[in-house]
Amino acid sequence: DTAVSQTPKYLVTQMGNDKSIKCEQNLGHDTMYWYKQDSKKFLKIMFSYNNKELIINETVPNRFSPKSPDKAHLNLHINSLELGDSAVYFCASSHRLRQGYNEQFFGPGTRLTVL
């Protein structure tokens, strides 16, 4: 059984469109995250979400917004897509209360290509 799953695996779209990436975890974790890995392979945290508390990386444009319908899901909505949004997006989850020693479980990634 997949612990952290993302859909779709690949997403190709035109500039200016609005798109969503879905993430689900079946680990019973209370915290979920979104990361972006650019073409140079740098991985950066975008958001973390726990019990309605959202922590945002200040460098993330407000065109990006996470939505959590329940504790097992954290979807990523992107408005007015730009060429620079092309990247691989990873979802992850963990237990918050284990603080510095919590391990995060990552999904397989969604490769977004903006044309």
Add this chain to the structure above:
Amino acid sequence: DAKTTQPNSMESNEEEPVHLPCNHSTISGTDYIHWYRQLPSQGPEYVIHGLTSNVNNRMASLAIAEDRKSSTLILHRATLRDAAVYYCILRDASGGGADGLTFGKGTHLIIQP
């Protein structure tokens, strides 16, 4: 999270041990040392973590210097499947725990058959 320094790449032969170093001279007393790896075309995966004592699990061993300013991830018998980018990350245990991981450039481990 405090900064870590790793070699850009390392090469090893299959079935030999691999020692991946990490320097973290500005580590604080509440920082845990975590290692993750990312296999090609996959998401990162947790490998091991420790605070002060050396740690072993089914994937690897973590050797932590006495002053905690450096650590070494040890793969006892590397296989081709261990070819990946390995990230050394410090995690502050005094934090809220909901902040994300801060990835550096990591070490690209190449395994020769």
